Every structure is written in C-alpha cells, then in structure tokens.
Amino acid sequence: MRFLFVDRILELEPGKSIEAEHIFSGDEDFFRDHFPGFPVVPGVLLTEMMAQAAGKCLDAEGTGKGKAMLAQIRSASFRDWVRPGSTALITAEIRTSQTQYATATCAVVVNGAKVCTADLLFSFLPLEKFAPDYRDEVLESFLASRQQGKG
Amino acid sequence: MAKNLSEILAWVAETFEAPAEKIRPETRRDEIDAWDSLGILTLMARLDEDFHILLTEEEIQQLRSVEDILNLLRKRGVLGDNE
Numbered sequence: 561m562r563f564l565f566v567d568r569i570l571e572l573e574p575g576k577s578i579e580a581e582h583i584f585s586g587d588e589d590f591f592r593d594h595f596p597g598f599p600v601v602p603g604v605l606l607t608e609m610m611a612q613a614a615g616k617c618l619d620a621e622g623t624g625k626g627k628a629m630l631a632q633i634r635s636a637s638f639r640d641w642v643r644p645g646s647t648a649l650i651t652a653e654i655r656t657s658q659t660q661y662a663t664a665t666c667a668v669v670v671n672g673a674k675v676c677t678a679d680l681l682f683s684f685l686p687l688e689k690f691a692p693d694y695r696d697e698v699l700e701s702f703l704a705s706r707q708q709g710k711g
Numbered sequence: 712m713a714k715n716l717s718e719i720l721a722w723v724a725e726t727f728e729a730p731a732e733k734i735r736p737e738t739r740r741d742e743i744d745a746w747d748s749l750g751i752l753t754l755m756a757r758l759d760e761d762f763h764i765l766l767t768e769e770e771i772q773q774l775r776s777v778e779d780i781l782n783l784l785r786k787r788g789v790l791g792d793n794e
Contacts, residue, residue: 631749655760656756656759656760660755660768661755681752681753683752
C-alpha cells in the first residue's frame, strides 16, 4: 500500500492555503479490518491526509527551509464516518510559517459536510535528508499545469 | 490586554502539556518533561500565534525556567510588571 493521500491539488496559494482531493475507492486493504461489516477510513489516515495536503502547501513556498514534516497533532476532531467510495476534499490554511515551524488549520469535507478538523504543527527537515530522486509528483504536476495555463 | 500570572502559568502548563500544579515560576526547564525539542517548537509557535512574539533560536535556547518565560512576557508587555 502506498502512503499517498492526496490525489490532486485543486487550488493552491503557496504557504497560505490549499484545496486538494483524495478518493477512497473501497479497495484499500485497511477496510478489511477497520471494520468488518462497517468499513470506515481510520481517523489517523484522515489526519495524515490533512498533514500531507498542508505539507504540500508549505513545500510549494520553496523557501529552502526544507520539507514540512508533521511534528504535532495539536487537536483533531472526527465528526462523521468516511465510507468506501467517498471523495474527500481536503483544505488547509497556514496560520503561521516561520523558519523552524509552521501551523495549519485543516479540514476534510465529504459530500459538503465537514467530517474532521485538525490543528497541526510542522517542523522542517533539510531536503538533503531525502533520496536525491525524491519528488512530489502531485505538487509538481499541479505547478506544471498552472505554469502551462499561464503560458 | 495584559494577562495575569495565573493565566500565564496555565498557558505554560498547556504549552508543555504539564499538570498546572507542576508549573511555578521557579520550575526549571529540566523539570518539565515536554520541554524538549518539540516543546521548544510548540513554545515558539504559541508565542507567535497567541502573543505575536517571534523569537530567534538563540533567544529560545536562553529560556531555562518558567521565570525566564515570565520575564520575556513582561518585557513584551503580555504579563503585567507587577505580576
């Protein structure tokens, strides 16, 4: 199983806000155990999804601070079940972004209803720590398409 | 509006996820379990968000006790001088 929970970026203002999307097809392995007869997306994955979206928003700034890494789940609330086949709209607003840290207020919306919210704290890890060929294809694809739109 | 001492001590306790009774002005950094590298990030982020105080890495490392945090907040006008 890949650990990628942002399929595509819909809107992005680097370092400020992002709207992204992920579809849970229903084929994901975790639905077999979480839970038999009542499959729902685990809250930890919804939290990870928000962290990945907010991280892309911070990474898109390209300030040389490094890659945004989730450091703390300051708060998280889960208001409704997310079932197989759901299309999740992920939103993140960056509240503050400094050299060493950033904070974001995030939400996941399914069928127009907010199913979870979280306040997250990020630190930054130097890009040299990652594999030299590591790339964020979702972010790069969005930035490239936006560039093409301008051209 | 300036905060009073008990409000700031509660804020410090919340920042470091510590029991309120454990946080006194004389409490040292090494007596607070969560005053580690993540605690420092949390402190910096909360100072920024709650009081619009931005600290350098050097300034944050100079904080060695709750009293140091109180003095910082007095200097920045968050905590009253008489508190």
